[in-house]
Amino acid sequence: MNLTTEPGNPSVPAIRDSGDAPHIDMSTAQVRIAIIESQVLFAKALAGIFAEDAAFVLAGDFRTPPADGVLPGAPDVVVVDLDGQTVDVAQTLAGCARACPGARICALSMHLSPELMQRCLASGAEAYIVKDISPAELVRAVKMVAEGQSYVDPRVAGGLLRKRSANGGKPDIMELSVREAEVLKLIAEGLANKQISARLHLSEKTVKNHVSRIFSKLNISARTQAAVHAIRSGIV
Amino acid sequence: MHVLVTPRPPAKRAAIIEAQTLFVPYLVSTLRRQGLDVVRAAPRIRCRSLARIAPDVLLVGVDELRAPLVTLRRLRRLLPGARIVLFTHSADRAWAVLARAVGANAVVGPTDDEGDLVSACVPVCAVAGG
Numbered sequence: 001m002n003l004t005t006e007p008g009n010p011s012v013p014a015i016r017d018s019g020d021a022p023h024i025d026m027s028t029a030q031v032r033i034a035i036i037e038s039q040v041l042f043a044k045a046l047a048g049i050f051a052e053d054a055a056f057v058l059a060g061d062f063r064t065p066p067a068d069g070v071l072p073g074a075p076d077v078v079v080v081d082l083d084g085q086t087v088d089v090a091q092t093l094a095g096c097a098r099a100c101p102g103a104r105i106c107a108l109s110m111h112l113s114p115e116l117m118q119r120c121l122a123s124g125a126e127a128y129i130v131k132d133i134s135p136a137e138l139v140r141a142v143k144m145v146a147e148g149q150s151y152v153d154p155r156v157a158g159g160l161l162r163k164r165s166a167n168g169g170k171p172d173i174m175e176l177s178v179r180e181a182e183v184l185k186l187i188a189e190g191l192a193n194k195q196i197s198a199r200l201h202l203s204e205k206t207v208k209n210h211v212s213r214i215f216s217k218l219n220i221s222a223r224t225q226a227a228v229h230a231i232r233s234g235i236v
Numbered sequence: 237m238h239v240l241v242t243p244r245p246p247a248k249r250a251a252i253i254e255a256q257t258l259f260v261p262y263l264v265s266t267l268r269r270q271g272l273d274v275v276r277a278a279p280r281i282r283c284r285s286l287a288r289i290a291p292d293v294l295l296v297g298v299d300e301l302r303a304p305l306v307t308l309r310r311l312r313r314l315l316p317g318a319r320i321v322l323f324t325h326s327a328d329r330a331w332a333v334l335a336r337a338v339g340a341n342a343v344v345g346p347t348d349d350e351g352d353l354v355s356a357c358v359p360v361c362a363v364a365g366g
Contacts, residue, residue: 045262084325108258110255133257
């Protein structure tokens with residue numbers, strides 16, 4: 001996808017190439033945000049938080065992901081509260097992805113659980129946000145995701161690292177070359193291919209090749225899964 | 237001309253216990269708009285602190301409590317005159333009936349809106365200072 005802007009229409013986000021995920025240039029465009037929150041009161045609270053920041057425009061407010069069809073408003077980011085949803089986490093996130101094609105998904109939860117975080121990332125979420133943070137921190141996390149990065153609660157990521165360390169396990173990460181491990185680390189930090197190429201002084205094409213080999217060796221298909229592997233293996 | 241002046245009663249004092257701190261500013265501002273004086277908002281219940289504050293209204297998020305009904309019974313004993321309002325993701329009516337029996341004045345569920353929260357915390361004719 002190439003850089004596209006719509007002059008004269010500031011509500012249409014500028015989308016730029018991030019390797020494999022479109023993201024928004026927040027200096028020029030508002031982020032269309034959809035809220036999926038089972039509790040009416042908290043949906044209003046979330047809407048209020050984003051309404052206070054000019055970077056966001058509310059695309060919709062829903063109780064659950066729709067069973068079929070696409071959500072109106074073409075959201076760029078979906079913020080979904082997993083607590084109170086009546087179906088499995090993977091099903092909820094799959095429903096969000098199906099209802100909002102192309103949107104990046106931020107999962108909200110009350111649980112400081114590394115296992116749940118892993119399930120969310122493996123199910124396509126770009127962020128795992130625990131609800132005991134401040135509204136300002138939520139806004140910061142969602143902006144990161146809108147800009148093409150990922151976000152996980154540092155306390156949960158820390159727990160995952162400690163668990164991995166206690167297990168002493170470093171699974172298939174050992175198959176990566178030094179350069180591939182470097183690239184994986186930067187993917188886990190949320191960098192796009194272009195940013196990685198600048199950081200490592202490589203061409204973007206070379207970075208893409210490294211990413212393909214990493215995906216192949218780790219038997220994964222998404223950058224978020226790569227981030228999970230990086231965290232599991234302790235390289236970040 | 238005779239003018240009858242009645243003193244304005246003090247605002248009712250409210251406390252909020254909610255582990256999901258993300259939502260607390262919204263709850264605080266909603267109650268304040270109704271004239272309540274929110275004197276405390278905390279993620280966890282601290283009985284000694286609550287007893288000292290002695291709020292007129294206590295709003296408690298129960299979804300993160302391990303034994304919400306046990307906690308509720310303790311809170312009712314601690315604050316016999318307070319209006320205790322619970323809110324929850326659960327739409328289980330049977331649980332709400334049980335909670336009322338144990339001492340809750342109202343239970344705000346997932347489909348309840350801001351008006352429901354307000355009327356649960358501030359029943360008609362009970363607003364003070366407004």
